[in-house]
Amino acid sequence: MRLKTMANPLVLIVDDEPDIRELLEITLGRMKIDTEAASSLEQAYQHLTNQAFDLCLTDMNLPDGNGIDLVKHIQQHYSKIPVAMITAYGNMDTAITALKAGAFDFVSKPVDLQRLRDLVSSALKLNKSNHAAEVKITSETQLLGDSKAIKQLRKQVIKLARSQAPVYISGESGSGKELVARLIHEEGARADAPFIPVNCGAIPSELMESEFFGHKKGSFTGAVNDKPGLFQAANGGTLFLDEVADLPISMQVKLLRAIQEKSIRPVGTENEIKVDIRILSATHKELNQLVNEGNFRQDLFYRINVIELKVPPLRERPEDIPLLAQHFLNKIANSCDLTPPHLSREALATLKNYAFPGNVRELENTLERAFTLCEEDIIQRDDLKLSDTETSNPLALQATTPPPGGVSSLEDYLEDLERKAIVQALEDTRWNKTAAAKKLGITFRALRYRLKKLDLE
Structure with missing residues (x-):
């Protein structure tokens, strides 16, 4: 047992197997981390009462309860302490239950020491950045709005940033799902590593495996060099799968295996490569319905939807429109060194009463159009052209022939x-x-x- 020093973090280890406790203590000791050990829930609760810990590592099966109980207890009474669960090998159900309960991450027995060290290092970063995250994410430049819905969303983002659980972000097109994913990454332990967004619907099906997992030179026609895939590019960070519902079934199978095994096999190779990434995913479609229709694998849905985060549509928070509108007008004006115009009372009322099927993205496009049409630095109701079904670009009306090269x-x-x-x-x-x-x-x-x-x- 090691007592906490002024300089070193302190970790609570909860496991009823002396050999496991000793292995964890030695490993963390070499990382200059102090430890306290407990063999039961009762001992763990006593330690938590008497000491301030930076992290808790707990086994699932304990003599007087289970690790999930401890996760819930810490979430309720010591929410700043991340908890990592030690699970039996291959028991993904237990791991997912722990993540849903609020665990930071999990590691399987027999414990992979490098995986353990990476997990501990990531978890200890959280306490250093937590206060800054709360300040930044509620600032005027992140997730704008004062509505109840957006305030709740900000709280959920801060909470989810403290976990490594896969998050499924649902919401309508244009509602800001990628912004939410990026904030979860930036306010979490992986902020210093890459955030790699990928639109699953924009990759040709025949190139998907190569794009995700990479390929070896000569593995197929056109593979003139070795190429790392998106999983390798996101290693240590976050891979954001936008429009995940557009993945073909054949790719869903391979993606599921990569997520479960935390390893990939580039096209044309026999060796697997370990990867350490967090998966965030999103789509505007109803994944539950696609699962019921057989168009999306239930097991993959189960893995990426450990926690669901719903982004509210703009029509459910009209009180946020004035703040958003001013932000976009300032942004547009700054881009061309002009004074931002003001919205007339009628124009603002029109915006607040409009349903915005395209959500925040449509609001920004509407204001960009109005910005170019308004006179005397005031945007009038007619400048918004919200009922005009014709193109907003007068010069684009000259386009009478299709563009060479197709729609793209x-x-x-x-x-x-x-x-x-x-x-x-x-x-x-x-x-x-x-x-x-x-x-x-x-x-x-x-x-x-x-x-x-x-x-x-």
């Missing part, structure tokens, strides 16, 4: 048209911006904004 290049194609039209108008007016704006049928503000956006200044 539509944005670049329209930008090219816009750039050419602006340059032509400036040349026709001898580079008089006021006259060019009039010729194009847009405001001077709109022209300045587009010059900045298209890098034409």
